[in-house]
Amino acid sequence: MTIQAQKGTKDILPGDSQKWQFMEETAKEVFSNANYQEIRTPIFEATELFSRGVGTTTDIVNKEMYTFIQKERSITLRPENTAGVVRAFIENGMHRLSAPVKLWYHGPMFRYERPQAGRQRQFHQVGLELFGIEGPVADAEAIAMAIEYLKKLGLPDLSLEINSLGCPKCRTAYRDRLKEVISKNIDKFCENCQSRLDKNPLRILDCKVSQCQELLADKEIQDVINSDFICEECSEHFEKLKEYLDAMGVKYSVNKLLVRGLDYYNRTVFEIKSNSLGSQNAVCGGGRYDALTELLGGQPTYSVGWAMGMERLLSLINYDVKDYLDVFVVSSSEKEAFLLAQYLREHGFKADFDMNCKNFKKQFEKASKLNAKYAFVLGEDEISNSTVTVKNLATTEQKIIKRDDMLNFLNQV
Numbered sequence: 001m002t003i004q005a006q007k008g009t010k011d012i013l014p015g016d017s018q019k020w021q022f023m024e025e026t027a028k029e030v031f032s033n034a035n036y037q038e039i040r041t042p043i044f045e046a047t048e049l050f051s052r053g054v055g056t057t058t059d060i061v062n063k064e065m066y067t068f069i070q071k072e073r074s075i076t077l078r079p080e081n082t083a084g085v086v087r088a089f090i091e092n093g094m095h096r097l098s099a100p101v102k103l104w105y106h107g108p109m110f111r112y113e114r115p116q117a118g119r120q121r122q123f124h125q126v127g128l129e130l131f132g133i134e135g136p137v138a139d140a141e142a143i144a145m146a147i148e149y150l151k152k153l154g155l156p157d158l159s160l161e162i163n164s165l166g167c168p169k170c171r172t173a174y175r176d177r178l179k180e181v182i183s184k185n186i187d188k189f190c191e192n193c194q195s196r197l198d199k200n201p202l203r204i205l206d207c208k209v210s211q212c213q214e215l216l217a218d219k220e221i222q223d224v225i226n227s228d229f230i231c232e233e234c235s236e237h238f239e240k241l242k243e244y245l246d247a248m249g250v251k252y253s254v255n256k257l258l259v260r261g262l263d264y265y266n267r268t269v270f271e272i273k274s275n276s277l278g279s280q281n282a283v284c285g286g287g288r289y290d291a292l293t294e295l296l297g298g299q300p301t302y303s304v305g306w307a308m309g310m311e312r313l314l315s316l317i318n319y320d321v322k323d324y325l326d327v328f329v330v331s332s333s334e335k336e337a338f339l340l341a342q343y344l345r346e347h348g349f350k351a352d353f354d355m356n357c358k359n360f361k362k363q364f365e366k367a368s369k370l371n372a373k374y375a376f377v378l379g380e381d382e383i384s385n386s387t388v389t390v391k392n393l394a395t396t397e398q399k400i401i402k403r404d405d406m407l408n409f410l411n412q413v
Contacts, residue, residue, distance in 0.1 A: 006121070007115060007121070008112075008113075008115040008120050008121025008122065009120060009121060009122045010120055010122075014323075016314070018323060019314055019317055019319050020310070020314070022153075022317070022319055023106075023126065023153065023310055023313060023314070023317070024106055024126075026149065026152045026153055027104065027106060027126050027149060029152070030145065030148050030149045030152055031102075031104040031128065031145065031149075034102070034141070034145060035102055036102040036103060036104045036128060036145070037102060037103055037104070038103070038104055038105065039085060039088060039103045039104070039105050040105065040107065041078075041081060041084040041085060041087070041088050041105070042078075042084070043077060043078055043107065043108060043110075044075050044076060044077050044078065045075070045076060045078055045083070045084055045087065046073070046074070046075065046076070047065070047067050047074035047075060047076040048074070049076075049083050049084070049087055049296065050065060050076055050078075050079060050080075050083055052295060052296060054079070054080065054083055054264070063112070063113075064079060064111040064112050064113050065077070065079050065110075065111070065112070066079075066110045066111075066112060077109075077110035078109055078110065079109055079110060079111045080109055080125070080307065081105055081107070081109065081125060081127055081307065082127070082129060082264075082289065082292070082305055082307070083292070083296070085103060085105065085127075085129050085305075086129075086292055086293055086296055086298070086303070087296060089101070089103075089129075089131060089293065089298065089301075090293060090296060090297060090298035090299075094131070095131075095132075095293075095298060095299050095301055099131065099132025099133060100130050100131060100132045100133045100138065101130070101131040101132055102128075102129075102130050102131075103128070103129045103130075103131075104126070104127065104128045104129070105125075105126070105127050105128075105129075106124065106125065106126040106127070106310070107124065107125070108122055108123070108124050109122075109123055109124065109125050110122055110123075111123070119309070119311065119312075120311060123309055123310070123311050124309070124310040124311060125307045125308060125309055125310060126149075126307070126308050126310055126313075127286075127305060127306060127307035127308065128142060128145055128146070128286075128305055128306055129303065129304075129305035130142055130303070130304050130305060131293075131301050131302070131303050132301060132302060132303075133302055133304075134290075134302045135237075135240070136237050136238075136240040136241040136244060136268070137244065138302070138304050139241050139244075139267075139268045139270075139287075139288065139304050140241055140244035140245060140248070142286065142304045142305060142306055143160070143162075143245070143250070143270060143306075144248060144250070146272055146284045146286070146306055146308070147160070147250060147272070149308075150272065150283070150284070150313075153313060153316075153317055153319075154317065154318060154319065155274060155283070155313070155316050155317070156274075156316070156318075157274060157275040158272055158273065158274055158275075158283070159251070159252075159253070159272070159273050159275065160245075160250060160251065160252040160253070160270060160271075160272050160273075161252065161253055161254070161255040161258055161270060161271050161272075161273065162238075162241070162242075162245075162252050162253075162254055162255070162258070162268065162269070162270045163254060163255055163256060163257075163258040163259070163268075163269050163270070164230050164234055164235075164237070164238040164267055164268060164269075165202070165259060165265055165266055165267060165268075165269055165287075166229060166230035166231065166234045166266070166267065167230075167231065167233070167234050167266055167267060168266065168291070169231060170229060170230050170231035170234055171202075171229070171230075171266075173229065174224070174227070174229035174230075175201055175202060177224050177227075177229075178201050178202070178204075178205075178221075178224050178225070179197060179198075179201040181218075181220050181221050181224055182197065182201060182204060182221060183197060184220075185215060185218070188211070188215055189204065189207075189211075189212050189215060190207065190209045190211065190212050192207065192209075193207050193209075193212050202259045203259065204216070205225070205257045205258075205259050206257070206258075206259045206260070216257070225256045225257065226256055234267055237267055237268070238267070238268065241268060255271075258270070258271060260285055260286075260287055264289040264291065264292045264295070265287045265288060265289055266287075266288050266289065266290055266291060267287070267288040267290070268287050268288045268304065269285075269286070269287035269288075270284075270285070270286060270287055270306070271284065271285045272284035272285075274312075274316055283308055283309070283312050283313060283316070284306055284307070284308045285306060285307065286304070286305050286306025286307060287304065287305075287306075288302075288303065288304045289303050289304070289305070290302050290303055323370075323371065324350070324370075324371040324372065324373065325350045325351060325352055325367075325370050325371065325372040325373065326344070326349040326350045326351060326372070326373055326374065326410060327341070327344055327349060327350070327351040327352075327372060327373070327374050327375070327376050327410070328351070328352055328353065328363070328366070328367035328370060328372035328374075328375050328376070329341045329344075329351065329352070329353040329375075329376050329378060330353075330354075330360055330363040330364060330367065330375050330376065330377045330378070331353065331357075331363075331377070331378035331379070331383075332357070332360075332378075332379065332380070333357075333378065333383065334353075334355070334357040336378050336383055337353035337354065337357070337378060338353060338355075340353070340376065340378060340388075341353045344406070344410075347407055349410055352370060352372075354366055360377075363375075364393075367393060368393060372393055373392070373393065373394070373413075374390055374391065374392060374393060374410075374413075375390075375391040375393055376388045376389070376390060376406070377389035377390075377391060377398075382400075386402065386403045386404075387400050387401065387402055387403060388400070388401060388402075388403055388406060390409065
């Protein structure tokens with residue numbers, strides 16, 4: 001019996017790996033242009049980091065984390081990376097840097113959930129975090145970075161939804177009122193929503209179960225949801241954010257049901273959705289989490305960020321690129337072919353040769369399959385005369401040049 005990849009994991013094979021490189025290189029380009037610096041955190045952290053930071057009322061902490069005990073210490077494979085970035089921000093004294101501190105990341109995350117299209121148990125995220133700025137300009141830039149990245153990837157048919165959750169001061173009365181009206185029919189809600197009522201009733205608004213969505217359409221509940229509960233300061237923050245979005249020409253809609261699935265958000269939350277996906281159509285989610293740094297033991301720090309699932313992005317990218325070689329060396333001498341290919345590689349060109357040293361016809365066929373631009377042919381005459389026959393594999397034109405002229409030739413074409 002052969003050993004296979006674990007359920008919920010997937011090999012990234014040549015062909016697909018070029019698409020992943022495209023996503024990663026595009027991220028570096030877009031974020032670097034706005035002065036965001038890459039950060040790389042460990043893939044496992046102390047379990048407490050996620051139970052404190054992500055929140056004990058979330059499905060991630062309650063059901064989905066990969067946790068193990070190592071020498072009496074509880075360790076968890078990271079299910080998301082905001083908490084890890086905040087931990088690194090605190091531990092490395094980054095609050096002492098001049099604000100804003102702009103960071104981005106990409107890498108694997110781990111959640112135990114049912115695998116489905118675009119969602120694996122080992123999955124990958126690209127994300128961005130901005131620290132130190134209280135004003136809505138930080139929210140606007142974070143959203144702008146997400147949109148710019150998605151545009152560079154060529155993703156079609158996107159829509160932005162925004163909402164304000166207010167601050168702890170103004171949200172308390174809203175939560176209490178929401179809890180009061182929902183509790184009247186709580187026995188009709190799903191089991192998860194029933195458990196959320198006391199712990200975090202706002203999470204009920206995020207439920208995707210159809211029966212819960214129907215119950216939330218009740219007029220009394222809708223009146224609470226659509227009430228203007230946020231305080232004047234939070235309202236001003238949200239209105240200014242909308243002004244920034246309008247000024248950038250970014251279309252958006254306000255979704256009062258948008259609360260996001262993590263406990264640490266306050267004020268601005270947002271999602272970017274693709275209408276090319278099914279019901280699970282969010283490709284980016286984020287918002288403000290001003291209290292998280294202090295919650296994890298650091299100084300109070302204004303913060304905003306977002307994350308995208310890269311597997312979902314991959315399913316939407318219309319990116320077909322063939323890898324290529326500058327040169328494929330065709331020769332009856334394995335040694336000469338190897339030495340010439342290595343020489344070209346050392347000078348920055350993509351080169352290969354046939355290690356099986358098959359006949360010339362087979363070598364030319366292989367050169368075409370590898371999308372080589374040129375074949376450098378080394379027959380007995382070329383070897384003895386220190387020349388090489390250059391064949392353009394697209395036009396079939398060929399000519400003989402001196403070995404000493406090879407680099408000049410490749411630099412000019």
